[in-house]
Amino acid sequence: MGKSKVFYTDLRTKLGETLPLKLERLVKKAGICDLDFKDKFVAIKIHFGEPGNLAYLRPNYSKVIVDIIKNSGGKPFLTDCNTLYVGRRKNALEHIDAAYENGYNPFTTGCHVIIADGLKGTDEAIVEVKGGEYVKEAKIGQAIMDADIFITMNHFKGHEATGFGGALKNIGMGCGSRAGKMEMHSSGKPYIDENLCVSCKACYKNCAHGAISFGENKKASIDHKKCVGCGRCIGSCNFDAVNAAGDEVNDILNKKIAEYSYAVLEGRPNFHISLVVDVSPYCDCHAENDLPIIPDVGMFASYDPVALDMACVDAANKQSVIHGSCLEEREKHTCDHFINTHPETNWEVCIDHAVKLGLGNKEYELIEV
Template sequence: MEKAKVYFTDFRTSNGVGLPEKLKRLCRKAGLQTMDLENKFVAIKMHFGELGNIAYLRPNYAKAVADLVKEAGGKPFLTDCNTLYPGSRKNALEHLDCAQENGFNEITTGCHVIIGDGLRGTDDCIVPVEGGVYCKEAYIGRAVMDADVFISLTHFKGHESTGFGGALKNIGMGCGSRAGKMHQHSQGKPVVNADLCRCCKRCAKECGSDAIFFDTGKAVIHEDICKGCGRCIGACSFDAIHNPNDNANEILGCKIAEYTKAVVDGRPHFHISLIVDVSPNCDCHPENDAAILPNIGMFASFDPVALDQACADACLKADPMPNSQLSDNLAKPDWHRHHDHFMDSNPNVRWKETLEHAEKIGLGNREYELIKF
């Protein structure tokens, strides 16, 4: 199989050329405008950030991509689907309010914002997954599937379950309706080791489904309420919460790959990732901890698997940032080093299996040629 092409540019700028313009040049170089966009509806999938979190991508980057689409005659819109957990993006009205408060509107981005799975997160399409092992069909937001062309614009960062949030996470989990998100998270439920629990209650504050109670004085996760999102695992500072199903995160990653394939199969697609403000956890958190890695640059490719692999490789080569979750973990005298920044930041994660499975089902190629300019 021929190597995929991944295009890269760093965050250095010259007089008169800002980062949005540099992103446009990257996308042109990578071939975004070679797609037939004339009079086509173009979905630009991104994360608008949870209220309180400011690590999400700035609207300026979204406008740069939307402008390129319009230059080629396309009709762009920004989109994301509602969350499974109760936060500021759990229905379309609150989701749009959140997006506007975080700076995403028609003026700042040059295009409309549409919530992909409707008012209550129930407006979805059942899409077959060709070659799917864990998912034979996927539940994808209808507006996402109604688009003629699909573009992902991803903030590449750490993640407490999948290791990192890259293009596949942005697409697969992000485009799933509420039913789709539940489908992907259904493999495992975390449990509490009461001997290690300190009753700090941070897990309950982070819980995505209000499933943690302290009736016995220690944290207890009610399995019938828990949605399996894993946020409590990342929240616990005392390793008191774990998933007894050792392959749950591995299977989650494989399902994300299969959902991504359902989204992109059969239509033109293009993918962009920015390694900037690399927070240790997802942008779904109502806060963002200090970056674990330095800002590296912008990447673009027609192949989402190659794109994630290239971004992961770039991160693994970078030095950890001081005073971060990653550097704090590495400084612990009894820390078991994984020699993997994502696993050393969140030790329960899996990410390589996601890319391996994505390649196996024909979503893309992990072998790539990095083209810098």
Template sequence: MEKSKVYFTDLRTKPGLNLLDKLERLVKKTGIENIDFKNKFVAIKIHFGEPGNLAYIRPNYAAKIVQVIKDLGGIPFLTDSNTLYTGRRSNAIDHLTAAFENGFNPLTVGCNIIIADGLKGTEYRDIEVNGKHCKTAKIGSAIADADIIISMNHFKGHEMTGFGGALKNLGMGSGSRGGKLEMHSASQPRIKAKNCKSCTQCVKSCSQEAISLDENKIASIDYSKCIGCGQCVAVCQFNAAQVIWNESADTANEKIAEYAYAVIKNKENFHINFIINVSPDCDCFNSNDLPIVPDIGIAASFDPIALDKASVDLVNKAPIINGSILSDKHYHEGTDKFNHVHSNTNWETGLKHGEELGFGTLDYELVRL
């Protein structure tokens, strides 16, 4: 497979060229105008952010992409699927309210917002992938029924996959609640007893009531109830709840790649990573920590795997922000920043599996604008 081109623009501006102008120039230079949008439904897959978290992509960027698509004759809508865990986005009504609260509404972005898997997360299409783990993928109906897929991805750390970018947003983000359960179920966490401080944050955050304190006031997981969503790993401030990085966790990353493949299979697709506010954890939580590196820029490609690989390389070449979690964890120059933040993860697994599935390559050429 030939190298994929990943186009990149930094965040420097000047009079007459603001960041929205630079975004439009970036996507057009990458080739978005080569897609036939005329009278086609265009799903713009985005994460609306959990209220309280301020690291998500600004609605202004979404509005610019919406306008570009409209100008090309497309019928765009912003979309995401409901979450598996408890929170403000686990059903369509609360999800829409959260999106509006964070600035995503028809007035601000110029198009409608559709929660892809319906009111309770049960509306999906089975898309055949015949993958290593999944024969079919349960993709939210609105995304599955769209003619064209555009992903707008906040590139940041992630407690289960190391980082979240195009593959994570496409795969996990487009799966119905049942699909998310299928992807998460291979990566049940563990409790490292000596680190547990009996704070009960994991108990309070568990949507399945699978965690309780034992007779020694140590968190304990009932694996007959655990769905492997990783919520306890994210909220634990003492590294007591940990992902078990073994064959089953590799499987979770590979399943995400198979779901991402299902989303874009036989469809025109285009992807944008915003390497801005690179927080250490997912935007699914109602707070965001200090970014681990300074803002870097925006990258775009027709290849989501090359895009993610280029983005992680840019982050690893960037200086750390003093006072961030990397300082707390005594980061050493030259090591992978995401694996350092989440030491039990390995982001390469998913990208390599995606390459094996044939919908992208790790080999890329970075074109700086």
């Protein structure tokens, strides 16, 4: 296999040249217009950002991609799946509110926002993972699988469980339904926080396997022998009393993300864009963002999500550490900024497993635009 092509542009501008224009030139040079968009539904997978966090990608960037697709006759929509944790994006109504609050609406981006796994995170497609070591059938947001073409716009940053969040993280974890996210995060089953349970029995009514019962204290409990880990009880609880175990080790979590990415991408035209800007140490799922750990680097695009992630992490690791950042305060174990920021996880596990699955190539040719 030859080297994959990754296209790159820096963030310098001059009179008459804007960052959106540079992004347009980048993706066209990378071949986005080679895709046949005519009359096709195009899912643009993006992280809308948890309200309060200001490191997420500005919607101005997504409008560039939306306009290219629409001008080519395509039907684009911006999409993400509901979160597993408590926050402003745990159901479709709050998720859309959060997206709009952060500027992702039809007036600023030129297309609609669709939450791919539905109102409560239960609208999912079951997708076979051929050769999956940990996942045999991935649970993917239905609207994502209904799309004809799949595109990612990735905010490249640090991540506490995967080392960094790039294309594969945005695809694999981001496209999982609530049950899918629970499968990746957990080797166990959900549990009830009795302090938050109000005995409304919504979880009981939504359990198809008779796993939920109520004791003398009128609090719910889950029989893990009967529970299949579908996550519907989490989505049905309006009081955040049902939680995932979150007990999967990071190496296995990273491999599951690669396998979920395979489920999303296999057999479909796809294209990927990453912006290495505002490289905060933690995920945009946080309702806050810390000082970036490195300076802004630039914009990258490729048909190969593995090569794209490799190019971004290589470019990031060449940067100096920002004074006052949490990375500066951490003990330096290696020359890798992301392992130094989160020494409890190894990002290379996800990359290597994705290569094993045939998702892409670690070797790349960087082409500056």
